[in-house]
Amino acid sequence: MKTLLRPVPIGRFRGVTVVAHWSALMTVLLVTWVLTFSFLPVIAPGRSPTVYWVAGALTSVAFMLSLLLHELSHALTAQRFGIEVKRVSLWLLGGATEFGALPPTPRADLLVAAAGPGTSVATGVATGLAATTLDVTGGSALVVAPLMWLAIVNLLIALFNLVPAAPLDGGRVVRAIVWWRTGDQLRGERVSAVAGRVFGLGLVAVGTGGAVAGRVPLLWLAVVGAFLAFYASAERSSNQLRHQLQDVLVQEVMTPDPPVAPGWWTAEDLLRYLATDRHRRVFPVVAPDGTPEGVVSISELVQVPDRAHTKVSDIARDVPVVQADESVLEVIARTSLGHGTDIVPVLRDGRLAGVLGVDDVAWASEISRAVRLEEREAS
Incomplete structure (x- = not known):
């Protein structure tokens, strides 16, 4: 499917x-x-x-x-x-x-x-x-x-x-004009997004009302309106995230030196060891030389039929590996991190330096509303 x-x-x-x-x-x-x-x-x-x-x-x-x-x-x-x-x-x-x-x-x-x-x-x-x-x-x-x-x-x-409403082209024209007049791109996006939601919901009302009155073809307006209202909000959220994480590097937001899952251990051994750590669910799997081999979660370990004889490396999920000096936005764009992948291993000089997860990106997005991350690092 x-x-x-x-x-x-x-x-x-x-x-x-x-x-x-x-x-x-x-x-x-x-x-x-x-x-x-x-x-x-x-x-x-x-x-x-x-x-x-x-x-x-x-x-x-x-x-x-x-x-x-x-x-x-x-x-x-x-x-x-x-x-x-x-x-x-x-x-x-x-x-x-x-x-x-x-x-x-x-x-x-x-x-x-x-x-x-x-x-x-x-x-x-x-x-x-x-x-x-x-x-x-x-x-x-x-x-x-x-x-x-x-x-x-x-x-x-x-x-x-x-029509001057996001995500239509007219909405972007409005964004550009407000940006030009005020010098504030975020304000332009906000005005455009609000206009998009209002216009979209207006089409939903007209289309639904027409359908109720017997003009069923007008229901198509409701579908278009719902799409416009949804994507106006989604586009603003996406652009806001870009503003907040612009020029932010993975090493500034990753979780450094994470606990790892030795790939040569059995699933049973790892579960017994993890029973002492109740605060993590997903771990990078490493080879004896420290090279990442994927990631594994507690739920995946529990589902292994023969945990006593199955090596962790055999059940590790393949995930992209990113570099510490990469842009967070580039990582989000080229991986499925933004779609629910738990973590991706982060390398520095060929060695595991940390992991980047959805929670790390969410933290960076929230904290950057008040403090630039490079300022935080320098202080």
Whole structure:
């Protein structure tokens, strides 16, 4: 099931990885269905069902490509300002561009945000002009109609994305403007996030109310609104964490010199030893030369059938190993630590120097609200 839910890589463009979530297929099928049965037969009557299906499918694919252009414009503009782009994703509600860092200036923030709607407007105008030209010159309605539909949809996408509420592009424009006027990026994020939650909850109310009144299709507005409200809060939390942990190194927040689990011991021996330490649940497993071999938890030890004859190294979980001088944000980005992994071993000069866990990151995030960690270290 997890494999099925993973995004599928579909290519790279100028170093940007492009993936598609399985739900993007639902969008393609839905758009194809609407065009085939509701739009094309009315605008261009008299064709066979097969012709409508082919035209609808091609238009649907073109629509997804226009969404991809929208997101790639964000990505490529971000790269111009030195902002890391993790990937571009297509999914049920459109697309998303994941950045590895915050924009360095309000100008960069504004231009990256505006690039997407600007591209959608350009796509809409281009397809609209093509449709008009073909219509005037006697082109087939089966070609003119899809082009005009693409033009209208892209212009609507641009308009919707310019709503001044996170996580929409308009919300990022608001963030950039507030940041520019006040010099406070966090304040810009706060204003944008509040607007996003208000707008999202407003859509939920309208959609739910419409559905109750008998207009069931309006329920889709409630789904979109719930998504916007949730991700507005999530985006603010993520950006706040980046601000708090910016330039913080693993060695500043790790748990140093942790108790270790000798890999050559049996599970039974280790459990007996751990009975004297009631304050830890997960331990780095080390080889005789001190090299980390993974991690093991008490719950995993307890579940071993033959604890008396099973070595700890045989049941150790493989986890990434990080360096003491790495950035905490980089570690969170490249490991699953932020998704519940208990600990990762930390090396310094090839030797185990400590462990980094979710609790360590949470502590660093909370304490950094009041004290810069480098100031704490220097005092």
